[in-house]
Amino acid sequence: MQERSTTDTQWMLRALGVAAHGPEADPNPRVGCVLVGADGSLVAEGWHRGAGTPHAEPAALEAAGDRARGATAYVTLEPCHHTGRTGPCSHALAAAGVARVVYAVSDPNASAAGGAAWLADHGIATEGGLLEADAIALNRTWLHRTRTGRPWVTWKLATTLDGRSAAADGTSMWITGPEARQDVHEHRARCGAIVVGTGTALADDPRLTARHPDGSLHATQPLRVVMGQRDLPATAHVLDDSAETVHLRTRSPREVLTHLSDRGIHHVWLEGGPTVAAAFMADGLVDEIVAYVAPVLLGRGRQSVSDLGITTIDDALRLEPTDTRMIGHDVRITATLQEAR
Known part of the structure; x- marks a missing residue:
């Protein structure tokens, strides 16, 4: 169990590093997603490049193709569960056959939250809160506006x-x-x-x-x-x-x-x-x-x-x-x- 926890932390650190490539001043948060195969190898990664572009999860899934099936997705923000300019990331992860989702921060946006619960209801192992403080620091100002208005x-x-x-x-x-x-x-x-x-x-x-x-x-x-x-x-x-x-x-x-x-x-x-x-x-x-x-x-x-x-x-x-x-x-x-x- 300790070994898996250490591995999870390492992959989430990579997801945070990937997320940092996103534009900091964009209206949307900086989010990174890393897909890891059942054998522990890196499958693909992606990040959100700004409003109107694919979210981090679809970007990683597109890069992975069929290799996403059975993978673990490490995401810095809870997968969204709403349709905006793009579809729900929760649905995209499930459709790709991802077996497990680990995320850092719950989405405080009421219109987008709920992705983790939906994934769990559909049989996908879901865990949250890993490196939460680091992920909060990455999107400090976006989270502040979302929570305070x-x-x-x-x-x-x-x-x-x-x-x-x-x-x-x-x-x-x-x-x-x-x-x-x-x-x-x-x-x-x-x-x-x-x-x-x-x-x-x-x-x-x-x-x-x-x-x-x-x-x-x-x-x-x-x-x-x-x-x-x-x-x-x-x-x-x-x-x-x-x-x-x-x-x-x-x-x-x-x-x-x-x-x-x-x-x-x-x-x-x-x-x-x-x-x-x-x-x-x-x-x-x-x-x-x-x-x-x-x-x-x-x-x-x-x-x-x-x-x-x-x-x-x-x-x-x-x-x-x-x-x-x-x-x-x-x-x-x-x-x-x-x-x-």
């Missing part, structure tokens, strides 16, 4: 050692070094949307695109979102044809997140200035902070975040650091809010 929000912060985001004259380019700025572009490419306020859009005229070190654009761009009532000039970089842009004429973070959730976006990269950041923080809508701290002192200038209404140290917002590392000459600190909602 809103996207996961990461606030990107660039600050000096004394907590300034701009100098007294308003200039802020560049607080951090080129390595940190490139790191931001890599993070942008993994998100479904970038959000700023009209203040940032007017003052900095940012492009809000995800770019490679040579300046070329990533193949897939996040949605550029500007929130606020003020008009933007037609010449604003954020209105060029590098990526899609929406101007949401609201100051409500909840309205912004509702709009983005309705578009299937599950990870928002918040680059707004101190006022927008404070609004999201005040509403409890920031789940994670990625702070780039530069070894720079300004003494005065714009604070990194506006008034949060905190008057005593006992009410301070406490963060849970999850990663700290040097990026060039700057320090990147990643932390989650202890009571992120």
Whole structure:
């Protein structure tokens, strides 16, 4: 029994690795499927390549052909049991003659769940929960939106050692070094949307695109979102044809997140200035902070975040650091809010 458990773990690790090939910002989750024959050999594998393409299980089954009969399927997410752009993966596995299905995470989407129970009812051995924590981490933001109804929000912060985001004259380019700025572009490419306020859009005229070190654009761009009532000039970089842009004429973070959730976006990269950041923080809508701290002192200038209404140290917002590392000459600190909602 222990030997089989170890083997199952190894194959699920492979399925998780396969799933990671999928597009992270896609509306659908990243899912991998590995088919293993009764003799313990690899038969085929597949992963979901994005909305409108075959799910991981049909992709693996197509590669396997008749060799899928009698195999064990290792899947990182419970096989779906609904018909959308594609048919139910539960039916596809059963029709292919798969003998056993091992999955990592139950599907929290009520319209798609139920595949494991259906497979079991049809005589296929089904086991769940293997490497569940790893699979949850792989689809953290998608699972968050599915369970809460809103996207996961990461606030990107660039600050000096004394907590300034701009100098007294308003200039802020560049607080951090080129390595940190490139790191931001890599993070942008993994998100479904970038959000700023009209203040940032007017003052900095940012492009809000995800770019490679040579300046070329990533193949897939996040949605550029500007929130606020003020008009933007037609010449604003954020209105060029590098990526899609929406101007949401609201100051409500909840309205912004509702709009983005309705578009299937599950990870928002918040680059707004101190006022927008404070609004999201005040509403409890920031789940994670990625702070780039530069070894720079300004003494005065714009604070990194506006008034949060905190008057005593006992009410301070406490963060849970999850990663700290040097990026060039700057320090990147990643932390989650202890009571992120």
